[in-house]
Every structure is written in C-alpha cells, then in structure tokens.
Amino acid sequence: MQTYNLEADGLRGLNSALHAQNDTVTEDSWEVTNPKGSHAIACGLDAPIEVTIKGSTGYYCAGMNQRATVHVEGSVGPGVAENMMSGQVIVAGDASQYAGATAHGGLLVVRGNASSRCGISLKGADIVVQGNIGHMSAFMAQAGNLVVCGDAGDALGDSLYEARIFVRGTVKSLGADCVEKEMRPEHLEILKYLLERSGCDAKPEEFRRYGSARQLYNFDVDNAQAY
C-alpha cells in the first residue's frame, strides 16, 4: 500500500500519482493522510484502485470518479462524487450539500447524514444514505436510485424525471410532481441489492417508494396563465 501525506506533498502530486494508474495499475491500494478538509481529493480517477482518505475532506472529493473505490474516514464537503461515472465512494461521516450531483453511474454510500440537494440531477448512479437527507434532494433527478434510511427534508424529488427514491423514515414534503408510488416486487429487489451492497441492515419492506407523476413532462395548455 502506498501512503501519501497530503499536507506535506500537496494535492496536485496526489491526483497526478492517482491518474498515473489509469493505463497500468502499479499500485492498487492508496492511503491519503492529513486531508484536513482540502478540496478535490482523488478527483478524476479512472482505474480499479482503492483509495482511503484518513480524515475529512472539502469540496468535490472523488468527483468524476470512474472504476475506483474511494473511502473517506471522515465527513465530506459539498459535491462529493459529483458526476461519478462508475466505481464506489463510501463516506463514513456526513456529506455536505449536493452529494452525488449529476452522477451517471457507480455507488455513493453516506453512513451519516447528507445535507441539501443530495442527488440533484442524478443521471443513473445509486446513492444510499444511512442517515437523513436535506431539502431539495433528487431535484430533477433523471435516472438511478436514491435510498434514504432516515428522513428526507422539504421538496423531495421536485421536478423529478425517472429516478427512483426510497425513504424509510418521514418525508417533510414532496416537491412538485413527486408522488408516492406502489412498491412492487422488482423495487424490493433493487432495494435489497443496494442495501446489501452498501452494508446497511435496513429491510426493504420498511421503505416507501417515490417517483415522478410525469405531469410536468409536457406543456399543458391549462397552465398557460401560470407563465
């Protein structure tokens, strides 16, 4: 395992060393010490490597991730795993706003709480939050799954497209065009798979499913006066 001291050796050096694994993996296990809330740690990775960050990070940790598995042994600032394409990002603590924003693929697990706009504009990734999520989460989410073991804040799933939202606790309010939907066997299967994969012991039957009512997809002439 390669240990990299971020405080001593700097962010560019770290990300260059990790990007150097893209073509040929020479070292598949990395440990980053002294992150001290720095931004853009382990961004733009594209190799089947494992990176463990020993502490809390700032903005955009593990952004644009492909194939790599990134563990954060602390909390993360805004925009963790933003635009992730594949791989996994696992956060032991809390995540600040817009966790997993626009992520296309892969799995983001937050063991604590995620704040506002979690999974905003989600495009196909899976997000599992073991705690609660803040307001405006899954806003305009297009595809993928957002699983919340705790409670959801205001305006959940506002202007939602085809992403699925599963919440075990309470939902403070649903956003425009987001409705509760029937939990069918295939949804329980998806939930079971995601909960197992993320190491959550919650039971799929305890969740409710929310999705788009699809009333905003087309212009409705009866709403013309609203514009």
Place this chain on the structure above:
Amino acid sequence: MCGIVGLFLKDKSLEPKLGAMLSEMLITMTDRGPDSAGIAIYGSDSDGVGKLTVQSDDPQVDFETLADELGDAIGAPVALSRNDTHAILDVPGDKLEAARDALGGLREGLRIMSAGDVIEIFKEVGLPRDVSERFDLPAMSGTHGIGHTRMATESAVTTEGAHPFSTGSDQCLVHNGSLSNHNSLRRKLIREGMRIESMNDTEVGAAYLTWKMRNGASLGEALESSIDDLDGFFTFVVGTKDGFGVVRDPIACKPAVMAETDQYVAFGSEYRALVNLPGIEEARVWEPEPATVYFWKH
C-alpha cells in the same frame, strides 16, 4: 463567495490565544475572499469605559491630537491607542454617544468601525494574511471573535465595504451571500432612525438586526425574523457583547460548518478553517440547518 470564521470560547484559558486561532482560521479562508478582510474581537470589559474603534486613510495626521481634542469636546478624559490605520478610543461609557457625535465635527474622513463596551473591529482591503499582520491580530485576546474574508459582489472593494459591520453597541455581523432587498430596507431603516454608512447590502442586514433588538427582540428573535424579512442568500454570523449567533437562509447554498467542544464553539465557511483548532478530532462537527437559528451566550 466570501469566507467566514468565528470562535466563541467557553474555556477562559484559551482567551489569550483567541487572536492567534482566529487569524489562522481567517488566512485559511483566503481563497474564498482575497480582496478584503476584517475581524471583530470581544475583549475584556473594564467598568465604565466605552470603546470606539475608528479608521482613517491618513492616520498619522488624524490621530495625532485626536484624544485631546475629543476629550475637550466631551469634557472627559480620552485615551487613544493606535493600531495601523485604526485606533481605539477609550472614553467614559456614559460619553460614548457624545464622543461619536463629536468625532464627525473633529475629523471629516474618520470612519467609526464600532462602539461599545468590549468590541473592537479591524478591517482593511488586502489579503487576509496582510490584514492580519498589519493589525497584529494574533496577539489579540478576547472571549469571542468573528472574521471575514471578502470577495465583493454588492458594493465596491473599500474599507467601508469590508466586513464585519457594526450598527449597534457591541454588535457585529458578517455575511456570505448577497441580499436583494437591501435598497428598500435601507430606506425603511433610515426612516426608523438607524445609522447606515455605506451602500453595502450586509450593513443593511446588520442594521436590521440592530433595529429589531432596539425594539426589544433578543438576538435569537432578531435572527428568526431575518429569515422572513431579508430576501437573498445569506449565511450570517453575529456577535453581541456576550453572545454569538448563526443563521442561514432557507435555501442554504452558502456553506457553513460548525464545531463544538467543551472549550469552544467554532464556525467556518469550510471545514478547512477548523482543522487546527485544539481537540477538533473529538469535536461535534455539523452543518447548521437552513432557516434555523443557533446562538450561544456567556
């Protein structure tokens, strides 16, 4: 973008280190606000003595005989201690308003940064590290303090546009965000008799809270009502003589992280600002909820 840092000490043994801790936090937030920086520091209370912090673009000339002239004008002894472009004027507490009024007549270009029993405000244009050095912030002690690094949006990059803003005795406010109804609110508050010196949106926010508290609201109540009456984006950190408060607008897109231990409550726009505080690894660290008021009192 702007950076905010704040530190409210519970452990008296840390008081001599307040300036050192706060200036380190402030410098960490340089990327968020490299154009100006400022700090409000709440020092020790000496019975019956009031403090005015003043700033001048020509301190050599303006401060030279100011203490004597002000003393004559208010009929009481005045002590002046200069710190770069700023000076602290110690006046008898009951003469604070009179001194404030007299200053306008004595020195035209003088800016009053703060007034009160314990508050001192130092702010200037420049990188946070340079601002910290010119005022020797690390040497300052106190019970609590608030700092700000500015990236200007709503008004010019000038000393009076820098934060913190103080619009009431021992009160101050720093702000990350921008207010959109500050022009109409400024007119209203001026009609209500509030003193607003600049065209800056944050000063209007500060004056709004002062006005609320003047009409009997507690700091907590004033912050609660700001959520309804102020339009725009804001993360506010406010200080009073013995209190420290935080509030974010309902959208809460301006970042905020808080940490609390037995020794202190700390605020940072980013976690980076907090990483060198003592015992941070064991601190309770959380993101303040939107439209929720937090405050602490000594």
